[in-house]
Amino acid sequence: MFAVIKAIAATILIAEVAGAFALSLVTLVLFTLHVHGLIFWGLEAITACLVIYGCALFFRSALAYERTASRPTED
DSSP, X not given: OXXXXXXXXXXXXXXXXXXXXXXXXXXXHXXXXXXXXXXXHHHHHHHHHXXXXXXXXXXXXXHHHHHHHHSOXXX
């Protein structure tokens, strides 16, 4: 159970950084291209979904790592 909590905490931190970077970058590009309205919000939503998907992949990886790290090693 502790491995799950550690993986969730790491994923939240990654989600904050990745979400802020990705959404800021897309917003700057779309404003530079003078894109507004439905296209703007559609691309923002797609970017948010991609960030969530990437964070889900990171969570799976972090959970697998934490589970292997928490198992006692046989010497």
